[in-house]
Structure formats: structure tokens, C-alpha cells
Amino acid sequence: MTHAMPGVGTSSPGDVAAAAHPAPRPPDARGKRSVAASFTSASILVRWLVIAGCSLAAFWPSVVRTVDDLRGGDFLGYVLVMPFLAGVAAIGIARRRADELPIHDRQIDSLVGGIALAVSVAVQWLLLPRYEEQFSLLRIDLLSWLLFVVGAAVLLFGLRPVGRFWPVWLMLVLIAPLPYRMVVVMLGGQSQHVSVVVTVLAATATAIAVGRTRQRGVIGAAATIAVGLAVLLLIWFVFPDAPRPVLQFVPAAVAAVTVGIGMYLQYGYYFTDRRAAYSVAPQRPTAVRTGLVRSGLVVVAVAFVLSLIPLPDPPATVIADGPPGAAAQLVVPDGWTQENAEEFDWADRFFGRRAILTRQTIVADEGNPDWDSKSRPRRVVIDTLDTHRPATLTVYPTDTLYRLEDARRSPTVPVDLGHGVQGELSTIVDEQALLTWSLLSFTWTRGDVSQRVNLVTVDDHRPDAIFPRPTPSMASDVTNTFNVLIRGNAVTVDDNSEYKDRDMLGVVGAQLVDAQWKADEA
Incomplete structure (x- = not known):
């Protein structure tokens, strides 16, 4: 029996056409698709490993400086949570099958990716010395890091697949350290205020993840804020001696995971084919297959150049x-x-x-x-x-x-x-x-x-x-x-x-x- 729900589609026009005119399937077609899917998943994993390794090699001093600031009591630790929230939002977008043509113009990919990498180097090389005294306040190196990841992803995956995730990139760009600090300070500057701000960021990521429709996005954001504040109050009153990072970041993480999984299961429940509804495997090639060695070498070279650019020295105050x-x-x-x-x-x-x-x-x-x-x-x-x-x-x-x-x-x-x-x-x-x-x-x-x-x-x-x-x-x-x-x-x-x-x-x-x-x- 097929369940139905207003506002939730259980089939697409392509599915109806395929059911009306089934195409002949060769005996080994299923096996070929399985091999293709495995190849695609492995290829995607390798590319992300390359991006992650090059990022850490290029921006390891930024990681060390951030950890040192957190030990000194700074509340910039939200940057450690943002990759997790970005992953939540990206998974939701990946599950929505966009009707895009599998076209990859490698010249455009190289142009856009190369420009992003060049801007990343320019930010690190030219702007950091200009804002030496305001380094800890602005943390421009994190913007350079984001530009590097975007450029490397365009080169290794193509502009179309990367562009499909534009809400995630926009969220990461807008949540810069300076506006984040301004909001936290306006709220009061304490750990619970940091938790509230990070919960709102989690609500944004959840809305992107579950937002197949505008209504679902609003419901996901509201539910995330409600769950996050409830967890915050629970920790605040039941565990008053909880460490500061627990108070700041656990409510947002619990809310994003709980609401995301809940709405994920709720959406798939109204499908007859539950296996297809819950699948996150790509249905078409999601990345380019040509020029990868050359693009990978470019990413590695730019990472090497960035690793040679030092961060401003900490204040020389005795x-x-x-x-x-x-x-x-x-x-x-x-x-x-x-x-x-x-x-x-x-x-x-x-x-x-x-x-x-x-x-x-x-x-x-x-x-x-x-x-x-x-x-x-x-x-x-x-x-x-x-x-x-x-x-x-x-x-x-x-x-x-x-x-x-x-x-x-x-x-x-x-x-x-x-x-x-x-x-x-x-x-x-x-x-x-x-x-x-x-x-x-x-x-x-x-x-x-x-x-x-x-x-x-x-x-x-x-x-x-x-x-x-x-x-x-x-x-x-x-x-x-x-x-x-x-x-x-x-x-x-x-x-x-x-x-x-x-x-x-x-x-x-x-x-x-x-x-x-x-x-x-x-």
C-alpha cells in the first residue's frame, strides 16, 4: 500500500514515464550500475581526502592558533563546529536529485577554480599583514581557507556539482568571526549566549538540509531552535558544572542531528520504496573524470605556496x-x-x-x-x-x-x-x-x-x-x-x-x- 501526504511527492514525472514504458534491461545492468556507483563513491572519497590533506598542510598554523585561543578562553570555537553543520546541510542537498545535465566544461572549471585559489593566496599574502593587529578579531585566514576549499573542489569535482551546494558555501561565508563576535557580544558575551548563536547556525544548516520546500525548511529551523534551547536549559540547570565547550556546542549538535534524522525518516515514510527513499547514493556521475591529475597537482602546489606564508606573530606584549x-x-x-x-x-x-x-x-x-x-x-x-x-x-x-x-x-x-x-x-x-x-x-x-x-x-x-x-x-x-x-x-x-x-x-x-x-x- 502506498502512503500519501499532501505536499510530499512520492514519484517524479520521470518515474511515471519509466513505469509506462519500461526499457529493456540487460542481464548484467544491475552489476554494472553497482560497479559504477562504487567507483563514483571511491573517487569522491579520494578527492575529498586530497582536499582535506592539502587544507591541513596549508593552514595548520591556523589550526594551532585557534586551539591556543580556545585554551585561553576565546569563544571562537564555533569554527570547529561549522564543518559538522556544513556536512549536515550538504547531505540534505545531496539527497535532492536535481534535474541537471551531466555536462562538465573543464575550461570553465579550471578558470573558476583557479581564480578562487588565486584569491585565497592573495588574501593570505596581502590582507593578513595589513590587519596584523586585528588578526585575532577578524581571522581573515579562515576566509582564505574557505576560498581554497571552494577552488580545490571546483577543480576536482567541477563547477556544476560544487555550485549545487551554493547555500552551504554562502552560509560559511556569511558566518565570519567578526559578525559572529558582534552578535555574541550584543547578547551578553557568556557561554550560554554562544550556545544560542551556535544553535541558530545549526537551525540554518538544518533548514538547508531538509528544505525540499519552504515549509519544511521553516519547520526544520524552528524545531532545531526549540530542541537546542531545551538541551541548553537542561545542561544549565541539571549540570551547572559542565565544561564550557559542552555548554556552548552540545545543544546545537544534538538539535541538528535529532531534527535532521527525524525529518529524514518522516519524509521517507511516505514512500512505497523505502530503500530508494533513504538512499544517499548518487544516481548519476557527480564529478569529472578528466584532467584530475593536473588539477590535483595544481591544488597541491597552491597548498605548498600557502604553507610558506606565515601568520602574523602574536602580540609582543610582555x-x-x-x-x-x-x-x-x-x-x-x-x-x-x-x-x-x-x-x-x-x-x-x-x-x-x-x-x-x-x-x-x-x-x-x-x-x-x-x-x-x-x-x-x-x-x-x-x-x-x-x-x-x-x-x-x-x-x-x-x-x-x-x-x-x-x-x-x-x-x-x-x-x-x-x-x-x-x-x-x-x-x-x-x-x-x-x-x-x-x-x-x-x-x-x-x-x-x-x-x-x-x-x-x-x-x-x-x-x-x-x-x-x-x-x-x-x-x-x-x-x-x-x-x-x-x-x-x-x-x-x-x-x-x-x-x-x-x-x-x-x-x-x-x-x-x-x-x-x-x-x-x-
């Missing part, structure tokens, strides 16, 4: 060992008086749970003619950031604490602050406020806390001088990214800085560091 006890506010050194203290409530969205950002405004007890021609007491603001996720300090460099859309920064100058602490001094010209401010920053570990301290002065020495305020700056990061892309690094670099407050910040920084050690020993 992380010193500070005194064990970390407090919300630093001890003010002798000769200075604290005027004001303020705590910001947005730091945990960027730097993880329990991150604290405080600002202390201190003023010198007496004026110093070497620091001000009128011997006015100088003011310094101290911005102290405490975090348990040190990798976030690399993702968001020192000056990203402030909103800097039209600013130029000088090269950093090392400053010895004593006790093994080395500071980095730079000046920033703020074109909007028409001010130049100096920034001395140092980083140390105090027990299990990583602490970044910024000492800021401005060239306006009046008591009502305006200091830059720590402000969430993802929007300015996006603006600066496009400015650097279009106009180059020159728009963000000040090569003519005078470092006017270098002596003063060196003295204050050394006094501040020494005061923390004395307070800990007391």
Missing part, C-alpha cells in the same frame, strides 16, 4: 608576574590623590564572566614644571581590566577599549616599570575631539586573573580636560576595518608623534607598580 592579590581598584602611589572611581558594567560581554573594568582618576599633590609649564598638578586616569580569559586580551587590543573611529596611533615604545614589568607607550591623535592623548599600558597576571592596566593622559592640562572613556567599540572596529581595507594602514598610524608625556607616565607607572607590590607585602 606579560609579567604581578603580586598575587588582585583588587577591583589599584593602590594609589604616594604623591597622588584619587579624585574619582568608576566601574563599567559592560566588560563581561567582551572579556568573559567575572571580568571587571574600573577607572580611577588621580591627581598629583604638587605641580611639576617638567610636566606642565605652569606647574599645574597633572591628572592621570587608570583603567584596570581584570579577566579570567587571557585570550580575549589578544582579540581586543589595548586601544579597542575606546571608541576610535577617526584616530591615528603612534608606534609603541617600551618603558621599563620595574619588578620585571614592561609597559608600552603610544600616543593617539583623536581627530574628532582635536586632542592628543598618551597611553601607557602593561599586562600582568595576579593569581588566576590576567590584568591589563592603562594609564592615560591628555595634552589639555586643565582640570576640566576631557579624557577618552572606555566604550564598547565593535562599531568602530568595523569602521576601522573598512578604512584600512580601502585606504591602507596609513589612516591609523601617526609617524610624527612627540611622546610628550613619556617621562611623566614612566614615573607614574613605576610608582604604581611598586605600590601594588608594597601593598601585597604589607
